Amino acid sequence: MTTSTRKLADLPQENRNLEEKSRIVLVGVPASPGFAMGKVFPVVNREVTVVEETIPESRITTEEQLFLKAVSRTAKEVAQIKEISESRTGLRDSLIFATHLMILQDPGLVNGVLDKIKQERKNARWAMHVVLSEYIDKFEKIDSPAMRDKAADLRDLYNRLMVAMEDSGPALEEVSSSNGVVLVAHELVPSLLMAVKPGQVAAIAMDTGGRTSHVAILARSLQIPAVSGLKNFAGLVKADDTIIVDGSGGMVVVNPNEEDIRRFHERQEVFERQRRELYTMRRLEPMTRDGKYITLHANIELPSESEKVTDFGATGIGLYRSEFLFFRKDAPTEEEQRDAYKQILETMAPCPVTIRTLDAGGDKLVSGISASNEANPFMGWRSIRVCLDREDIFCTQLRALLLANTQGNLRILLPMISGLAELRRAKACIARCREELVAEGHECAEVKVGVMIEVPAAVMLVDLLAKEADFFSIGTNDLIQFTLAVDRTNELITDMFQPHHPAVLNMINQTVMAAHRQGIPVAVCGEMSADPMSVLLLVGLGIDELSMTPWSVMATKKIIRSINFEDVRETVLNVLQMDDAESVNSYLHKKYAQTIRNLGISSFVGQLDK
Numbered sequence: 001m002t003t004s005t006r007k008l009a010d011l012p013q014e015n016r017n018l019e020e021k022s023r024i025v026l027v028g029v030p031a032s033p034g035f036a037m038g039k040v041f042p043v044v045n046r047e048v049t050v051v052e053e054t055i056p057e058s059r060i061t062t063e064e065q066l067f068l069k070a071v072s073r074t075a076k077e078v079a080q081i082k083e084i085s086e087s088r089t090g091l092r093d094s095l096i097f098a099t100h101l102m103i104l105q106d107p108g109l110v111n112g113v114l115d116k117i118k119q120e121r122k123n124a125r126w127a128m129h130v131v132l133s134e135y136i137d138k139f140e141k142i143d144s145p146a147m148r149d150k151a152a153d154l155r156d157l158y159n160r161l162m163v164a165m166e167d168s169g170p171a172l173e174e175v176s177s178s179n180g181v182v183l184v185a186h187e188l189v190p191s192l193l194m195a196v197k198p199g200q201v202a203a204i205a206m207d208t209g210g211r212t213s214h215v216a217i218l219a220r221s222l223q224i225p226a227v228s229g230l231k232n233f234a235g236l237v238k239a240d241d242t243i244i245v246d247g248s249g250g251m252v253v254v255n256p257n258e259e260d261i262r263r264f265h266e267r268q269e270v271f272e273r274q275r276r277e278l279y280t281m282r283r284l285e286p287m288t289r290d291g292k293y294i295t296l297h298a299n300i301e302l303p304s305e306s307e308k309v310t311d312f313g314a315t316g317i318g319l320y321r322s323e324f325l326f327f328r329k330d331a332p333t334e335e336e337q338r339d340a341y342k343q344i345l346e347t348m349a350p351c352p353v354t355i356r357t358l359d360a361g362g363d364k365l366v367s368g369i370s371a372s373n374e375a376n377p378f379m380g381w382r383s384i385r386v387c388l389d390r391e392d393i394f395c396t397q398l399r400a401l402l403l404a405n406t407q408g409n410l411r412i413l414l415p416m417i418s419g420l421a422e423l424r425r426a427k428a429c430i431a432r433c434r435e436e437l438v439a440e441g442h443e444c445a446e447v448k449v450g451v452m453i454e455v456p457a458a459v460m461l462v463d464l465l466a467k468e469a470d471f472f473s474i475g476t477n478d479l480i481q482f483t484l485a486v487d488r489t490n491e492l493i494t495d496m497f498q499p500h501h502p503a504v505l506n507m508i509n510q511t512v513m514a515a516h517r518q519g520i521p522v523a524v525c526g527e528m529s530a531d532p533m534s535v536l537l538l539v540g541l542g543i544d545e546l547s548m549t550p551w552s553v554m555a556t557k558k559i560i561r562s563i564n565f566e567d568v569r570e571t572v573l574n575v576l577q578m579d580d581a582e583s584v585n586s587y588l589h590k591k592y593a594q595t596i597r598n599l600g601i602s603s604f605v606g607q608l609d610k
């Protein structure tokens, strides 16, 4: 985390120029389709600013509470990390965390911040910033390695506390009391988006992220138009600016002129017309013209979404990202989880529901569980690694899942598996939880257990994994990220995130072949499932099931119904011989772009030229 500070009166020159309400047009990444126009709601977040405020007396208690809650949340988090560190690396390494805990309990530090809030009437973030910075400065000036280490500890704690205050900060409450605003942020976290109610947020514009960041995925689920990857945009707008967000084309217009507004209405109309047309064909079979059936399932992030997935033409849930249930202050209990899973399973029965076990970490930090200061969070302590280290959390979830499976339509999916040992340990946990529940007198249906193929190591071991898994689901978002070493959330390298890179296509091909040799089905649940050109390739590669944002199912079905399996099979055979993504893309474009344009789904599938 980087934090900068400024006084409200010291706004930089470019911000002051905004008084003139100049028109700004910027192109970014089309993260979630749709169009909206509204007032800018700037979301202050981690990377932006710690502002000095003088607060009225009536706000003192709120600010004190904000700080104290952040301290206790951070202490809880550090204590957990300490425990894990002890069990993994021995007592010595965990002493760092013991030091962190001691600093957090230091009355000088805590009271120093509280005094600043109360006596000097400063807001909590500013008070914390000043007090900790003074401490850090003091330690840094002492010429001793031990003291410099202490300064590093303090900087680490500073970051944790800032994040803890951010997550429960006022931005969220303010959004909750707004209506139809456009969130403009340098970076948004999924947990903030989870807290908004329908109608509160009309659209989103973000500096960071690409199409596969979890905020983008969530925006698509919530049907909120979004543009990401706008780089330095957030600093250019202010609260009452009007903004148009074109999530289908990936463009934003601030303080639009009449012509912009006319074009906006025109495109919005096309979008609505295409949506209505697609809706009329939602009950048709997802079958190619020569009779190959492709199962179309939906990805969901919220249990309530299960109510609408069949209405969009999906015949099951291919991925429920269960970690979204954990975006709250305390982890959900076994009963709370059981009820949430039951809601999905019962709504969907007899259709299959694939629930992925907790995939916390990366860009999905779960309060009280995830480590918040990892240098490489996507490759850090996350996902199945957390679950196998914290069997208390994992088994609570597994018990809840098994108890919720009264209809027998549950499939459990394990994320981030990189080898057989992890799969075996996870399956042993499932078997143990099942035995326990049976011994307690519960009926527990048998459950299929699948493996997400999203780490290159899993592809290298795919034949072995296929022997012990009931199904595969390829997580192309992470598989591309890890295969090409391209951070999926980094807007500076969006162009390098290439789904059609030969390495990626070969990995998918190997996975499908191994799965079919072993007689197990293979799905794709990453964002490739909803990209038209990728859909052609995935069908040609022999994928059995595609799972995607519910409302992408309709456009994907239209694509599948327009193609011949034999033709895309031949395309794949040609493409697998090619040297680079550019050759694959231009071949696909030449062969299929016009056909796809003729389908009338342009508002939903974005640019075809990627």
Ligand code: PEP
Binding pocket: 319, 321, 359, 454, 474, 475, 476, 477, 478, 479, 525, 526, 527
């Ligand atoms: C993936 O990695 O492709 C996937 C579906 O999982 P997530 O996007 O949640 O990481």
Ligand code: MG
Binding pocket: 415, 454, 475, 477, 478
């Ligand atoms: Mg993934």
